[in-house]
Amino acid sequence: MKLIKLNNELEIPVVGTGTNTYGKEGNAFKGELRGDTEEVDWAVENGYRHFDAAQIYANEEVVGKGLNQSGVKREDYFITTKLNTNEGYVSRDWIDAEINKSLEKLQTDYIDLFLIHFPWDNSDEIVEVWHVLEEYYNRGIFKSIGVSNFEEKHLDLVLQNGTVKPAVNQIESHVGKWNDALIDYNKSNDIATVAWSPLAGIEDDAKQVLQEIGDRYGKTYAQVVLRYQIERDVIVIPKSHNKERQAQSLDIFDFELTADDRERIAAL
Numbered sequence: 001m002k003l004i005k006l007n008n009e010l011e012i013p014v015v016g017t018g019t020n021t022y023g024k025e026g027n028a029f030k031g032e033l034r035g036d037t038e039e040v041d042w043a044v045e046n047g048y049r050h051f052d053a054a055q056i057y058a059n060e061e062v063v064g065k066g067l068n069q070s071g072v073k074r075e076d077y078f079i080t081t082k083l084n085t086n087e088g089y090v091s092r093d094w095i096d097a098e099i100n101k102s103l104e105k106l107q108t109d110y111i112d113l114f115l116i117h118f119p120w121d122n123s124d125e126i127v128e129v130w131h132v133l134e135e136y137y138n139r140g141i142f143k144s145i146g147v148s149n150f151e152e153k154h155l156d157l158v159l160q161n162g163t164v165k166p167a168v169n170q171i172e173s174h175v176g177k178w179n180d181a182l183i184d185y186n187k188s189n190d191i192a193t194v195a196w197s198p199l200a201g202i203e204d205d206a207k208q209v210l211q212e213i214g215d216r217y218g219k220t221y222a223q224v225v226l227r228y229q230i231e232r233d234v235i236v237i238p239k240s241h242n243k244e245r246q247a248q249s250l251d252i253f254d255f256e257l258t259a260d261d262r263e264r265i266a267a268l
C-alpha cells in the first residue's frame, strides 16, 4: 500500500474505505444499524487499513466494533472521523462531548485524523473550533487534524488564525467534478486532498472511455478512476457493499496510466 506523508510527517494509506452506509439496513444512509459489522470485516480481510468514519454517519460503533474484533493492532490501522458541524457550532462542552462519544464508539483512545466536517457561515466560530482541535492535537488525542468541504476562503481563515496547519482537506472529487482548482490550492498550502465519493458521476459515456483504458491493463473503469487520483497524490476512500468490488478498489498498484490516458480522464 502506498502511503502519503501528511504535513506533520504522519503517514496515511492512499486508499481507505468509506463507511457511510456500512452496517445499515438496506445499505441506506439513514438505515437503522443491523447489528453486524460485515463490510468492515471484509475491508479488513481485503487489506484496508484506513477507515473513513464520521459522527453524522451514526455508525462509528460499527467501525469501532469491527476493527476492535479484527485482531489487527491499533497502531496498524488509520481512523478518520469528523465533527458534525452540519448545524454549525453549539458550545465547547458540546465539542468535548461529541469527541468523547467518537472515541468510545470507535473503541480507541486516539484518532489518527480528526476533521471539521463542514464549514458554516461564522468565521469566529470556525476559528474557535479549530483551536479546540489544535488542543486535542497537542494532547496527542488526535494524531492529525484537518477539514472537509472547505473552500479557499475557509482554508485561508484557518491558515491565518491557527497554529497547526490542516493536514487534509476532504472534498468532493470525481468524474464530472474533479475540483482541480481546489486540489491545486490544497497542494500549494501543503494540505493533502482526500476525494470523497470518488466513484460518483460516471455516466455511460465516461464509463466507456474509462473501460477502454482499463482493458489495456486488465482493470475495471472504477480501478482506472481511482488510479488516476492516486497518481496525482489524491487520497481516495471508495466504499462498497460487495466484497469483490471492495477488493478491486485496492488492487490498483500494479499498473500506470500514460500521459495520454491521464489527459482523456481529466477531460471527463
Ligand SMILES: NC(=O)c1ccc[n+]([C@@H]2O[C@H](COP(=O)([O-])OP(=O)(O)OC[C@H]3O[C@@H](n4cnc5c(N)ncnc54)[C@H](OP(=O)(O)O)[C@@H]3O)[C@@H](O)[C@H]2O)c1
Pocket (backbone or CB within 6 Å): 017, 018, 019, 020, 021, 052, 053, 117, 148, 149, 170, 171, 195, 196, 197, 198, 199, 200, 220, 222, 223, 237, 238, 239, 240, 241, 242, 245, 246, 248, 249
Ligand atoms: N466529507 C464528506 O462530506 C463526505 C461526503 C460523502 C462521502 N464521504 C465519504 O466518502 C466515502 C465514499 O463515498 P460514497 O460512499 O458516496 O461513494 P463511492 O465510494 O464513490 O461509491 C459509489 C458506489 O460505487 C460502487 N463501487 C464501489 N467500489 C466499486 C468498484 N470497485 N467497482 C465498481 N463500483 C464500485 C458502490 O456500489 P456497490 O456497493 O454496489 O459496490 C458505491 O455505492 C463515503 O463512504 C464517506 O466515507 C464524505
